Amino acid sequence: MSHSADPSMDREFLLAEQKKYFTFMNLAFLMTALTGIELVIIFLPFPGSILIFGSLVFLSLIKFIGVIFWFMHLIYDGKLLTLIFLFGMVLASGTSTALLFIFNSDRVDQTLPFYEEGIIAHEAGPGGH
Amino acid sequence: MSHAHDTTAPLEHVPTGLDNKKLMMWLFLASDCMFFGTLITTHLVYRKIYENVGVDPIHIFDIELTTASSFILLMSSLFMALAVSAIHKGSIKSFRWNLVGVIIFGSLFLAGQVYEFNHFVTHAGLTISSGTFGSTFYVMTGTHGVHVALGLLWLVSWLCYSFSPRFNAHQHAIDIETAGLYWHFVDIVWIVIFTAVYLIEYV
Numbered sequence: 001m002s003h004s005a006d007p008s009m010d011r012e013f014l015l016a017e018q019k020k021y022f023t024f025m026n027l028a029f030l031m032t033a034l035t036g037i038e039l040v041i042i043f044l045p046f047p048g049s050i051l052i053f054g055s056l057v058f059l060s061l062i063k064f065i066g067v068i069f070w071f072m073h074l075i076y077d078g079k080l081l082t083l084i085f086l087f088g089m090v091l092a093s094g095t096s097t098a099l100l101f102i103f104n105s106d107r108v109d110q111t112l113p114f115y116e117e118g119i120i121a122h123e124a125g126p127g128g129h
Numbered sequence: 130m131s132h133a134h135d136t137t138a139p140l141e142h143v144p145t146g147l148d149n150k151k152l153m154m155w156l157f158l159a160s161d162c163m164f165f166g167t168l169i170t171t172h173l174v175y176r177k178i179y180e181n182v183g184v185d186p187i188h189i190f191d192i193e194l195t196t197a198s199s200f201i202l203l204m205s206s207l208f209m210a211l212a213v214s215a216i217h218k219g220s221i222k223s224f225r226w227n228l229v230g231v232i233i234f235g236s237l238f239l240a241g242q243v244y245e246f247n248h249f250v251t252h253a254g255l256t257i258s259s260g261t262f263g264s265t266f267y268v269m270t271g272t273h274g275v276h277v278a279l280g281l282l283w284l285v286s287w288l289c290y291s292f293s294p295r296f297n298a299h300q301h302a303i304d305i306e307t308a309g310l311y312w313h314f315v316d317i318v319w320i321v322i323f324t325a326v327y328l329i330e331y332v
Contacts, residue, residue: 017218021211028207032200038324039196042331052332060324063203064317071210072313073306078147081155088159092166096173103174 027066034059154307158314165318168272169325172265182262186330189253191245198241199323205234206316213309219298221291224305228288231312235281242274266326273322276315283308 038059046052069075074082145152176182208230215223246267249255257267287308290296 017214024210031203035199056324056328060320063320067317071206084155085159088162092162096166096170099170
């Protein structure tokens, strides 16, 4: 851990931290506004609209990026940390996307018992025969 | 007030140039991404397959309360970022006040979740065993709640330790930053859950 004995370096560091304070405040206000917009969007009279869906994903993505890069300091830290986290994110989102495509609702036998209650047995589930 | 110091500057005595605690926390968070990714995907897959789940999520969700919970968690993240900044500057008093803010907002979030679960069980009859929706919903949001509770315990212990004469801002800054990373992570998980589980039901 670096520890500066030079007072001018300390001053520089403190100025940078002061700048971060305003960045954090602005980011928090932005994310609060985005959360409010998300709430308003879902009550707009466009049910099932891809535009609404896309807007929600986009807004949450902005909040996600805001937190990981500024609050979690990724923008100030080494690139290795960004790569490590992105690796986990890519694996997680890739698996999620694959599963959502694999378990397409069109492939489910809706005549199976208990289907309507959503308590269908695993052995008779979508992958079953 | 102790000396300010920069934990983002590269370290010379380790090959990665990064503090090992911070590196390990990021590795853990990357693996936790996959853990939560699985839980969220399981909920979405079952929600897609079994459209008729017995209860209409729109009728049982209180989206205003959930939005307020999201706001509360975002504010706790702001306080956490300020607490980390304060400890880097060596300002222990400011660090403590910001940490108190995180703990208050984190507790409010947990209280909101307890109220929500209680409402679902008593008013809508939605329990963990009442179907795939109940199972996946409670496991996913409950796991997130446990993460928040563990984070709170961690932060409360740091708050108490900060009153100890052994506490040193310079020495413990990296530990506080590591705890902060964990706290921000539970916030980003909630950002995803809020959109993928709650808001999406209204589209």
